[in-house]
Amino acid sequence: MRIIPDIPPKAFTLSAIVIGYLLIDDTTANEQNALGNWLMLVAQVLCTNAFYKQVQAERSGQNMNQPNTEETILMIQKMIHAMNQEIENLKKQV
Numbered sequence: 001m002r003i004i005p006d007i008p009p010k011a012f013t014l015s016a017i018v019i020g021y022l023l024i025d026d027t028t029a030n031e032q033n034a035l036g037n038w039l040m041l042v043a044q045v046l047c048t049n050a051f052y053k054q055v056q057a058e059r060s061g062q063n064m065n066q067p068n069t070e071e072t073i074l075m076i077q078k079m080i081h082a083m084n085q086e087i088e089n090l091k092k093q094v
Contacts, residue, residue, distance in 0.1 A: 005012065024032060 007015075023035065027035065
């Protein structure tokens with residue numbers, strides 16, 4: 001189901017502002033509060049579900065993408081070497 005339009009983020013945000021202002025006009029403060037709380041609950045359900053899906057995806061792919069210890073040590077050694085070279089170049093400039 002594709003309910004989110006394919007528009008720029010600023011336009012999408014602006015549409016929420018416009019809808020919010022349109023809903024203000026014909027409702028009482030209590031109705032606005034009730035509707036706002038209901039919309040926030042919907043948003044929280046969506047955020048919670050999306051977050052949980054991310055956690056599940058991370059857990060299922062965790063072992064596949066994690067480099068082994070030797071690769072990590074080699075990468076750190078390369079970074080240290082590159083930083084030492086950069087430090088030496090800076091010393092020469094001073």
